[in-house]
Amino acid sequence: MIQGLKNKTTSRRNFLRSAGLTSTALFLGMYLPAGAKTSKVVNLGDDVDEDGIEMNPWVIIDTNGRVTLVSHRAEMGQGVYQSIPQIIAEELEVNLKDVHIKFAQGNGKKYGSQITGGSSTIRGSYKNLLKLSATARVMLIQAAANKWKVPLTECYAEAGNVFHKPSGKKYNYGELVTDASKLHVPDNVKLKERSEYKLIGKPLLRKDAALKTNGTAGFGLDKRVPGMLFACVERNPRLRGKVKSFDDSDARAIPGVKDVFKVTMKVFNTDREGVAVVATSTWAALQGRKALKVFWDDSGFEHINSTDIYQRHEDILKNKDGLVFKEQGDVNSIFSQASDKLDVIYQTPYESHAAMEPLNCVAYYQNDKIEIWGPIQAPDWVQDFISKEFNLPAEKVIVNMTFLGGGFGRKAFLDYPHEATLISKQIGVPVQVVWTREDDIMQGPFRPGMSYRCEGVVNNGKIDAFRMKLAGQNMDNFQSDDRSKPNESSSEGFLKPYFDSIKNISIQDVPFETPVPVMWWRSVYASTNGFAYESFMDELALAAGADPIEFRKQHLNNDRLHKQLDKLIEVSGWKNRKKNEGYGMAITECFESPVAQVVKVSKNPDGGIKVDHVWAVMDCGWYVNPDIIKAQVEGSIIMALGAATIHEITFKDGLPEQHNFYDYHMPRITDIPPIDVFVMDNDADAGGVGEPGLPAFSPALTNAIFDLTGKRIRKLPFSLAEI
Amino acid sequence: MITLNVNNKNYEVDVDPNMPLLWAIRDVIGLTGTKYGCGVAQCGACTVHLDSEAVRSCVTRVSRAEGQKITTIEGLSENNDHPLQIAWNELSVPQCGYCHSGQLMSAAVLLRENPNPTDEDIDDAMAGNICRCGTYLRIRKAIHLAANMQKNGNTKG
Numbered sequence: 001m002i003q004g005l006k007n008k009t010t011s012r013r014n015f016l017r018s019a020g021l022t023s024t025a026l027f028l029g030m031y032l033p034a035g036a037k038t039s040k041v042v043n044l045g046d047d048v049d050e051d052g053i054e055m056n057p058w059v060i061i062d063t064n065g066r067v068t069l070v071s072h073r074a075e076m077g078q079g080v081y082q083s084i085p086q087i088i089a090e091e092l093e094v095n096l097k098d099v100h101i102k103f104a105q106g107n108g109k110k111y112g113s114q115i116t117g118g119s120s121t122i123r124g125s126y127k128n129l130l131k132l133s134a135t136a137r138v139m140l141i142q143a144a145a146n147k148w149k150v151p152l153t154e155c156y157a158e159a160g161n162v163f164h165k166p167s168g169k170k171y172n173y174g175e176l177v178t179d180a181s182k183l184h185v186p187d188n189v190k191l192k193e194r195s196e197y198k199l200i201g202k203p204l205l206r207k208d209a210a211l212k213t214n215g216t217a218g219f220g221l222d223k224r225v226p227g228m229l230f231a232c233v234e235r236n237p238r239l240r241g242k243v244k245s246f247d248d249s250d251a252r253a254i255p256g257v258k259d260v261f262k263v264t265m266k267v268f269n270t271d272r273e274g275v276a277v278v279a280t281s282t283w284a285a286l287q288g289r290k291a292l293k294v295f296w297d298d299s300g301f302e303h304i305n306s307t308d309i310y311q312r313h314e315d316i317l318k319n320k321d322g323l324v325f326k327e328q329g330d331v332n333s334i335f336s337q338a339s340d341k342l343d344v345i346y347q348t349p350y351e352s353h354a355a356m357e358p359l360n361c362v363a364y365y366q367n368d369k370i371e372i373w374g375p376i377q378a379p380d381w382v383q384d385f386i387s388k389e390f391n392l393p394a395e396k397v398i399v400n401m402t403f404l405g406g407g408f409g410r411k412a413f414l415d416y417p418h419e420a421t422l423i424s425k426q427i428g429v430p431v432q433v434v435w436t437r438e439d440d441i442m443q444g445p446f447r448p449g450m451s452y453r454c455e456g457v458v459n460n461g462k463i464d465a466f467r468m469k470l471a472g473q474n475m476d477n478f479q480s481d482d483r484s485k486p487n488e489s490s491s492e493g494f495l496k497p498y499f500d501s502i503k504n505i506s507i508q509d510v511p512f513e514t515p516v517p518v519m520w521w522r523s524v525y526a527s528t529n530g531f532a533y534e535s536f537m538d539e540l541a542l543a544a545g546a547d548p549i550e551f552r553k554q555h556l557n558n559d560r561l562h563k564q565l566d567k568l569i570e571v572s573g574w575k576n577r578k579k580n581e582g583y584g585m586a587i588t589e590c591f592e593s594p595v596a597q598v599v600k601v602s603k604n605p606d607g608g609i610k611v612d613h614v615w616a617v618m619d620c621g622w623y624v625n626p627d628i629i630k631a632q633v634e635g636s637i638i639m640a641l642g643a644a645t646i647h648e649i650t651f652k653d654g655l656p657e658q659h660n661f662y663d664y665h666m667p668r669i670t671d672i673p674p675i676d677v678f679v680m681d682n683d684a685d686a687g688g689v690g691e692p693g694l695p696a697f698s699p700a701l702t703n704a705i706f707d708l709t710g711k712r713i714r715k716l717p718f719s720l721a722e723i
Numbered sequence: 724m725i726t727l728n729v730n731n732k733n734y735e736v737d738v739d740p741n742m743p744l745l746w747a748i749r750d751v752i753g754l755t756g757t758k759y760g761c762g763v764a765q766c767g768a769c770t771v772h773l774d775s776e777a778v779r780s781c782v783t784r785v786s787r788a789e790g791q792k793i794t795t796i797e798g799l800s801e802n803n804d805h806p807l808q809i810a811w812n813e814l815s816v817p818q819c820g821y822c823h824s825g826q827l828m829s830a831a832v833l834l835r836e837n838p839n840p841t842d843e844d845i846d847d848a849m850a851g852n853i854c855r856c857g858t859y860l861r862i863r864k865a866i867h868l869a870a871n872m873q874k875n876g877n878t879k880g
């Protein structure tokens with residue numbers, strides 16, 4: 001369990017700096033590998049780190065015994081507000097109901113990476129969190145043993161107290177924290193066995209639910225700062241053009257409108273120009289914006305159409321070789337000799353993130369200091385970026401995370417804090433920039449539309465050769481220093497053991513560009529790759545005359561995956577299904593967690609297809625809260641259902657064609673099939689939770705539709721009603 | 724000046740009578756539990772009660788709300804103990820939570836008018852509320868749980 005901590009040594013270092021111990025708070029933090037010095041003690045409420053101290057506080061205990069646990073990651077629905085404290089409280093031995101939880105400010109030095117993406121919070125932090133919490137507990141016990149002058153072994157910690165077993169005496173952590181903070185850090189504290197866990201692994205209720213049922217949870221849009229104004233921005237609808245001129249005379253006549261001016265924010269390496277209307281309320285800003293006339297210069301870039309995008313994908317997939325991510329064996333010679341070769345194209349749409357809380361940000365520019373509040377997935381990136389853009393030292397840029405009303409990757413971006421800061425700078429007071437739903441849906445950056453050419457040959461029931469070429473706007477490629485190099489995006493979603501069993505294989509990425517800005521979207525490349533890979537796997541299984549799950553098992557020589565697939569067989573009743581009864585399956589991997597799903601469909605009496613049931617088996621290794629995992633998989637499946645069957649972003653003449661939920665429809669309660677989620681139990685390292693449930697759904701669904709109807713769906717989205 | 728009665732309290736607001744109630748509640752009165760999601764009556768995030776009926780506050784003018792009793796999520800119960808709120812907590816319904824003020828306000832009207840809703844009744848009543856995080860299955864379950872609690876006179880879980 002402690003393996004993997006080897007680069008984060010705490011031995012022989014003062015866990016806390018005893019010199020200068022003036023206050024009452026004990027900070028216990030994770031050491032960073034390089035240049036880590038000592039921790040420090042600061043006044044409670046003082047959240048500003050000292051220079052050069054690379055120590056990351058998660059736990060604050062004051063002399064009254066109040067325990068504050070810090071969440072360094074964003075809470076956007078995925079449950080870190082519950083799961084980080086659940087981990088810390090386990091080894092620290094405190095009651096979860098007594099602890100206070102606060103969000104950290106952006107500070108990469110102090111907390112390490114804070115980017116809440118890649119389903120990385122738990123898998124990236126849990127070993128350190130366990131160890132630092134256990135270390136704190138041992139130091140508190142030691143402090144008590146010293147006070148009582150008894151052996152350490154006679155003492156134990158429970159519920160925020162240390163007890164002396166023989167005498168029954170006890171100290172509250174608050175009475176021990178000052179002494180404990182002066183102790184040396186013990187080496188290699190023993191962590192609990194899984195069987196000893198009281199909190200971890202239990203489906204404990206979410207602590208944030210209470211705040212989210214009475215209106216008290218503070219989202220970005222709820223942030224209020226004294227003297228704050230509201231702003232809306234009319235941005236270039238083609239996402240690239242320039243403001244030629246604007247007429248603001250009517251806008252300025254709207255009561256409440258204070259100012260109107262041009263603002264230019266950065267979107268990756270391009271500028272997004274717009275005109276901001278600043279007013280005393282959101283409504284006044286919206287009215288002002290409506291009355292504003294902006295004239296755009298949209299020359300100098302292509303005004304793209306969706307049909308052209310996919311046509312070009314197909315052309316390059318036919319005529320061009322890609323950057324080779326993986327190649328083994330001799331795919332070409334097998335393809336040239338094969339009498340029967342599958343050669344098909346799968347396509348997936350552009351999508352908007354459409355988090356329920358539209359983008360927004362409060363910024364307050366004050367010459368020598370900038371403060372930002374908002375629904376922000378990556379506060380450390382925002383801090384870094386804003387400090388560079390505005391030429392201020394990082395510690396003068398304070399980035400506060402609020403609750404996020406969904407993120408899905410979009411709120412790990414820097415454009416909207418940048419724009420808000422520019423507007424505040426211009427007007428000189430704190431400003432909340434409100435994106436309308438239309439802005440949120442139409443301004444991107446979008447999940448890129450993708451096309452995949454899949455070719456394969458089966459022989460004797462096994463895959464003899466397999467080639468997958470991807471064409472689409474590849475974020476990792478366009479941000480790369482060396483764009484002639486492949487990246488692993490093309491293999492995301494694909495299970496690695498396939499590389500062992502498929503001797504002749506080639507995975508390629510054919511670079512493709514448009515002026516449309518794109519970025520990561522929940523489960524990133526796997527969200528679209530998974531559809532291609534696992535639909536094609538179904539086609540290959542059919543060509544091999546094999547049962548789809550058995551076919552996967554044959555090609556996935558891995559005990560853990562076999563157990564997972566066996567579980568899927570068991571819970572879905574796979575073996576009892578009848579021929580062409582409408583069962584489909586898929587298995588994908590995303591952020592270290594494989595997820596396998598079976599979807600059952602039937603014909604709707606009124607026409608079309610009905611999704612009857614979904615079974616999902618998640619294997620995320622070591623886990624914290626099975627109920628949160630189930631919720632995340634349910635939500636991922638529903639998000640995938642939307643992207644597969646309900647919504648897409650299309651472009652015409654360079655303009656997104658969808659505007660709001662009336663034409664970018666969302667799944668609603670009436671669209672939701674029963675979903676059963678199962679979580680595997682094993683001792684593997686923790687994998688991701690928030691995203692991996694998504695990719696397997698759409699191929700499992702279309703494979704089920706094929707099973708029922710014989711119709712193979714190779715392009716998303718499609719309408720269930722129209723099959 | 725327009726007088727708005729929100730959660731049994733009178734507020735004098737000096738706003739354009741055409742301003743949607745949503746923005747008056749959030750920006751002028753300062754109660755931020757009611758959410759903006761679409762502004763065009765599509766998502767239900769802004770749902771409040773107007774004389775006990777669920778309305779989309781993003782498309783309800785302040786002038787229409789004048790003289791009526793407005794209830795927002797902050798006024799649904801005193802102590803977060805409406806049966807629906809209890810059920811929502813017991814089943815950890817919210818993920819990001821942004822949609823749930825509106826979900827709860829819609830569900831509250833359903834439960835008042837139909838203390839024993841079927842799945843279908845729930846779907847009918849809740850189809851106007853979008854949850855991007857996909858908490859729908861738990862919403863359905865929680866409404867049933869709340870209905871049971873209400874039936875058994877148990878409002879404290």
Ligand code: FES
Pocket residue numbers: 758759760761762763764765766767768769770779780781782
């Ligand atoms: S904000 Fe009113 S229905 Fe969406």
Ligand code: FES
Pocket residue numbers: 077356405406817818819820821822823853854855856857858
């Ligand atoms: S919980 Fe996030 S939108 Fe419903």
